[in-house]
Amino acid sequence: MEASKVDMFILANGKFFESHHVGMIRDRLISTDDSKWVTVQTLQFKDPTFILIVSLLAGTLGVDRFLIGDTGLGIGKLLTCGGLGIWAIIDWFMIMGATREKNLDKLRLVIS
Amino acid sequence: MPRSQKVLYAILLTGCLAGYLWVWWSAESPNSESTVCLIKNVTGLPCPSCGSTRAVLSLAHGDLVGALQWNPFGLIIAAVLLVAPWWMGYDLLTNRKTLPVFVAKVEHFVQKKWIAAPAIVLVLANWIWNFSKGL
Numbered sequence: 001m002e003a004s005k006v007d008m009f010i011l012a013n014g015k016f017f018e019s020h021h022v023g024m025i026r027d028r029l030i031s032t033d034d035s036k037w038v039t040v041q042t043l044q045f046k047d048p049t050f051i052l053i054v055s056l057l058a059g060t061l062g063v064d065r066f067l068i069g070d071t072g073l074g075i076g077k078l079l080t081c082g083g084l085g086i087w088a089i090i091d092w093f094m095i096m097g098a099t100r101e102k103n104l105d106k107l108r109l110v111i112s
Numbered sequence: 113m114p115r116s117q118k119v120l121y122a123i124l125l126t127g128c129l130a131g132y133l134w135v136w137w138s139a140e141s142p143n144s145e146s147t148v149c150l151i152k153n154v155t156g157l158p159c160p161s162c163g164s165t166r167a168v169l170s171l172a173h174g175d176l177v178g179a180l181q182w183n184p185f186g187l188i189i190a191a192v193l194l195v196a197p198w199w200m201g202y203d204l205l206t207n208r209k210t211l212p213v214f215v216a217k218v219e220h221f222v223q224k225k226w227i228a229a230p231a232i233v234l235v236l237a238n239w240i241w242n243f244s245k246g247l
Contacts, residue, residue, distance in 0.1 A: 060149070071222050072218065079185050080161060081151075085153075089150075
């Protein structure tokens with residue numbers, strides 16, 4: 001793909017990924033075929049800040065984990081009162097990173 | 113072993129250990145009113161899984177009906193606590209990955225709309241039941 005297109009994508013979507021992944025994403029996108037551009041552009045990423053708000057409000061019920069697609073962990077949190085309350089608090093700090101990882105997995109599915 | 117598999121085993125192992133310790137502690141001090149539930153401590157109202165420790169304890173005493181009346185979630189928790197350590201041990205000893213495959217299948221199954229929607233309704237109904245029980 002053209003570098004200008006990729007830079008536009010990074011500008012618009014950089015916040016959805018870990019900062020140390022952005023360089024790798026840029027390189028991978030540049031080496032990806034142009035036919036993938038439309039699919040890449042239409043991908044819907046989860047906003048880490050939104051998920052953090054959900055985690056603060058309903059993390060004990062596992063809603064944050066359900067939203068990012070970690071259904072198993074969501075059920076675990078729901079059944080155990082947010083892991084006896086401890087896991088829920090740990091997730092306040094972990095969930096943004098986990099969301100960005102999930103976003104990367106989603107992008108990888110298209111460009112790999 | 114892939115990283116995701118290690119994470120799954122680590123979470124399950126920690127969860128089971130914490131679960132057994134918590135159940136043991138609760139059994140040792142039956143009159144304790146303390147709770148670790150964030151929702152209950154903050155709002156004073158029970159969360160959907162409040163009462164499941166008492167359900168697991170009832171089940172340990174062979175009282176299935178009592179366990180169901182405390183919280184049906186307790187049965188699922190008891191099943192996981194009983195089965196998961198053995199399953200993990202089997203996987204590690206035979207070098208297979210039957211548990212991660214099973215978990216992935218369960219996740220895939222639960223994500224189906226016709227399973228997820230009734231499940232959410234059941235969880236909400238259980239929550240309302242918890243309110244009416246005054247847990």
